[in-house]
Amino acid sequence: MSSTTEFQRLPAEAMYQHEMDTLIQAESDPIPTGWKMSPKSVLTYITGGMVNGVEISPKYLGHKRLIEIAIATLLTDRSLLLIGEPGTAKSWLSEHLTAAINGDSTKVVQGTAGTTEEHIRYSWNYAMLISQGPSNEAMLKSPIYRAMESGTIARFEEISRCASEVQDALISILSEKRVSVPELAYELPAKKGFSIIATANTRDKGVNEMSAALKRRFNIVVLPSPADIQTEIDIVKTRVTQLSANLELQAELPSDELVEKVVTIFRELREGVTLDGKQKLKTTSGVLSTAEAISLLANSMALAGGFGTGTITDYDVAAALQGAVVKDEDKDSIAFKEYLENIVKKRGEKWRDLYKECKGLNG
Numbered sequence: 001m002s003s004t005t006e007f008q009r010l011p012a013e014a015m016y017q018h019e020m021d022t023l024i025q026a027e028s029d030p031i032p033t034g035w036k037m038s039p040k041s042v043l044t045y046i047t048g049g050m051v052n053g054v055e056i057s058p059k060y061l062g063h064k065r066l067i068e069i070a071i072a073t074l075l076t077d078r079s080l081l082l083i084g085e086p087g088t089a090k091s092w093l094s095e096h097l098t099a100a101i102n103g104d105s106t107k108v109v110q111g112t113a114g115t116t117e118e119h120i121r122y123s124w125n126y127a128m129l130i131s132q133g134p135s136n137e138a139m140l141k142s143p144i145y146r147a148m149e150s151g152t153i154a155r156f157e158e159i160s161r162c163a164s165e166v167q168d169a170l171i172s173i174l175s176e177k178r179v180s181v182p183e184l185a186y187e188l189p190a191k192k193g194f195s196i197i198a199t200a201n202t203r204d205k206g207v208n209e210m211s212a213a214l215k216r217r218f219n220i221v222v223l224p225s226p227a228d229i230q231t232e233i234d235i236v237k238t239r240v241t242q243l244s245a246n247l248e249l250q251a252e253l254p255s256d257e258l259v260e261k262v263v264t265i266f267r268e269l270r271e272g273v274t275l276d277g278k279q280k281l282k283t284t285s286g287v288l289s290t291a292e293a294i295s296l297l298a299n300s301m302a303l304a305g306g307f308g309t310g311t312i313t314d315y316d317v318a319a320a321l322q323g324a325v326v327k328d329e330d331k332d333s334i335a336f337k338e339y340l341e342n343i344v345k346k347r348g349e350k351w352r353d354l355y356k357e358c359k360g361l362n363g
Contacts, residue, residue, distance in 0.1 A: 034193020
């Protein structure tokens with residue numbers, strides 16, 4: 001059997017199996033039908049804590065009440081819709097909620113322009129369909145169908161990227177909690193515990209606006225961007241540490257000072273104003289989210305480990321920063337140059353090397 005270390009990315013239930021086992025063994029509260037642990041234990045798994053001498057790492061750093069609302073929603077007959085800016089950990093939270101509740105986060109529909117109704121309901125193995133006719137064996141069940149069958153939770157990522165007719169196919173499922181299979185003269189009723197966690201990006205609001213009828217089937221939780229710079233720094237440090245261990249990057253973790261610099265640049269360019277609120281800035285076209293900051297630092301570690309000494313330098317960060325900030329060569333390059341000259345250059349000795357490296361790459 002293959003070792004799990006061979007895989008690039010493990011699902012949450014595999015990465016954090018020890019923590020889940022600890023919470024299940026220590027369980028003292030009632031467990032809902034279809035769940036692996038109680039709502040309180042799910043909350044501890046998501047927000048962190050100490051259980052029987054085992055440290056449960058926080059998976060989400062933010063408003064605890066939002067997590068309580070999300071978990072409480074999944075105890076009812078309503079599904080959950082997580083909405084927020086790119087990089088606000090919608091998918092990350094969705095995965096960890098389903099992992100903690102069901103021990104399986106892999107029933108996923110990825111919403112795209114190419115997603116069809118078959119991805120939500122079921123399709124057929126056409127070779128078997130032609131040779132044998134409709135049968136259970138010839139049916140290809142969607143993740144949502146399998147979740148209904150097993151009384152578990154399915155995930156629907158980027159629901160607003162799907163065409164409106166595909167979104168509307170969910171309405172009857174969420175209302176009636178049944179899927180009709182006319183080819184087999186059969187109707188599948190959802191078992192207790194079935195629900196859907198969907199995510200939607202506020203930047204994609206105009207792609208395929210969700211109908212009011214579909215929105216009413218969800219309880220909506222809005223995940224905000226980190227409220228302050230320290231929270232964002234903590235999130236970035238936590239995720240970079242986890243990523244570096246999983247990817248086996250041959251480099252030291254970035255220093256606290258380096259993380260603070262990257263987060264500062266991202267927050268200022270994202271919000272169009274310096275942290276002290278004294279100077280307005282041109283924003284860039286890229287999504288300078290917390291997730292992008294995490295990716296940037298992981299990329300810097302890869303550069304330092306693969307081509308440097310193993311210690312991240314301003315040269316490594318500048319290269320990754322250039323790619324993250326300058327998406328539109330004309331607009332973003334000008335905005336970044338102005339930011340470097342008017343803000344970074346004037347921040348003194350601690351920022352000087354980063355300024356020089358960024359200026360060299362940005363012309």
